[in-house]
Amino acid sequence: MPFSVSWHTLLDELDDLPEGATLMTPLSHDSFRVSEVQEQRVIVEFPDRDIDETRSLQRDQFETLYRRITDEPGGFDLDRLPPDADSYPAVLSLHPRFEIDEDRSVIVEKEGPTTSQLLDSGDEAEVEPEERTEPDLDVYADALLLVDALERHEAEVLEGMETGPLVNLYTLLSDVQRNANDLRQDVADVLLNRLHHDRPVSGPFGSVQRTSRRNRSLKDDEEVLETLEEVGIDRERVTGVDRDKVDDALDVTELSESDVYDIDRSEYVRKAEVDEEHKETRLQGLKDQLAAAEGDEAEELREEIEELEGRIEELTEFKSGASFHTRAGGEP
Incomplete structure (x- = not known):
C-alpha cells in the first residue's frame, strides 16, 4: 500500500x-493534543510544557517512520527515534493498521484490531466515578492507623505528647x-521494564527515569597483588589492617578493644515488638466507623482516606537513626 493512502487515512x-x-x-509519556490538521503537517500542542509547547509534525517524517515500520517484520524499535520525536x-x-507495544518498545503494523495512544477522547459526558x-x-x-494516630494527638509538638x-x-x-x-x-x-534510555517519565506527582549504578568488587587477593606487582606496585603499598584479623587477634591475646579501636557509643530508639492484635482491632474500628458513617461525616472520612496515598510519601521520609541518635561520648 503506498504511503499516500495511509497518510490520508x-x-x-x-x-x-x-x-x-x-x-x-x-x-516520555507526555500528554498532547492535535490542534490542526493540514495536508503536509499535523500541529500538536503540549499543554504541560512551558517551552516548545507547539510542534509541527511533518508529512515527510511520518513517511520515513512508515517506511521503517514496514521494513521491519517485528516492528520499529522506538528507542531508535531521535530525541523528542x-x-x-x-x-x-x-x-x-499501526499499534505501539510499550512493553517491547516498538510500533508495529497489524492486520487486525489495534489500540492507540489516545488517553482521553475529550467527550464531556458525565462518567460514573470508578x-x-x-x-x-x-x-x-x-498508613491508615498512622493517619488516625496523627489526627488524635498533637504530633506537631512531640515534647508535649505522653x-x-x-x-x-x-x-x-x-x-x-x-x-x-x-x-x-x-x-x-x-x-x-517500562523505562528507556534515561528518558524521564512524568506522572501527576513527579517523574522517574532509568539510571545505572556501577558496582566494584575486588578480584581474588593474590590475583590483585600479582597484577599490581607486574607494574611495579609493592604489596605493602596496598595491604593494610584487616578488621576481621584484628578481632581474631583480640580473641587470643590479653589486649582490649580500646587498645586498637577508637570507640564511641551512641544511643537510639528501636522497635522492640508490635501488638498486631491491637492494631487489627483499631483498624477494624476505623473501617466500621467509615461503613456506619452517614452524610457529611462519611464524606469527610472518605476524603481523608483518599488523601492517604498523597501523604504516604511525606510520612515515609522519617529516618529513625537521624532523628533519635544522641552522642554519649567516648568509652574510656
Missing part, C-alpha cells in the same frame, strides 16, 4: 478526533517506612 482519523482529545507519547508514533497509532476498593497491602493498613502515644507513633512510623520501602522496590522492579 491517518488524516481522516485525526479529523474525526473529538475536540480536546488527548494523546500520550510512548517514551516520540509524538510521531503516538499520532501514527491512530491509524487502524469504584475504589481497599488494597490488600500492609502499608495501606499501617510516652504511650509517642511509642505508638514511633511503631507505626517504623512499620509504614518498612512496608512502603518494600512496595516501592516492587514498583521499581515493574517500572524498570
Whole structure:
C-alpha cells in the first residue's frame, strides 16, 4: 500500500478526533493534543510544557517512520527515534493498521484490531466515578492507623505528647517506612521494564527515569597483588589492617578493644515488638466507623482516606537513626 493512502487515512482519523482529545507519547509519556490538521503537517500542542509547547509534525517524517515500520517484520524499535520525536508514533497509532507495544518498545503494523495512544477522547459526558476498593497491602493498613494516630494527638509538638502515644507513633512510623520501602522496590522492579534510555517519565506527582549504578568488587587477593606487582606496585603499598584479623587477634591475646579501636557509643530508639492484635482491632474500628458513617461525616472520612496515598510519601521520609541518635561520648 503506498504511503499516500495511509497518510490520508491517518488524516481522516485525526479529523474525526473529538475536540480536546488527548494523546500520550510512548517514551516520555507526555500528554498532547492535535490542534490542526493540514495536508503536509499535523500541529500538536503540549499543554504541560512551558517551552516548545507547539510542534509541527511533518508529512515527510511520518513517511520515513512508515517506511521503517514496514521494513521491519517485528516492528520499529522506538528507542531508535531521535530525541523528542516520540509524538510521531503516538499520532501514527491512530491509524487502524499501526499499534505501539510499550512493553517491547516498538510500533508495529497489524492486520487486525489495534489500540492507540489516545488517553482521553475529550467527550464531556458525565462518567460514573470508578469504584475504589481497599488494597490488600500492609502499608495501606499501617498508613491508615498512622493517619488516625496523627489526627488524635498533637504530633506537631512531640515534647508535649505522653510516652504511650509517642511509642505508638514511633511503631507505626517504623512499620509504614518498612512496608512502603518494600512496595516501592516492587514498583521499581515493574517500572524498570517500562523505562528507556534515561528518558524521564512524568506522572501527576513527579517523574522517574532509568539510571545505572556501577558496582566494584575486588578480584581474588593474590590475583590483585600479582597484577599490581607486574607494574611495579609493592604489596605493602596496598595491604593494610584487616578488621576481621584484628578481632581474631583480640580473641587470643590479653589486649582490649580500646587498645586498637577508637570507640564511641551512641544511643537510639528501636522497635522492640508490635501488638498486631491491637492494631487489627483499631483498624477494624476505623473501617466500621467509615461503613456506619452517614452524610457529611462519611464524606469527610472518605476524603481523608483518599488523601492517604498523597501523604504516604511525606510520612515515609522519617529516618529513625537521624532523628533519635544522641552522642554519649567516648568509652574510656
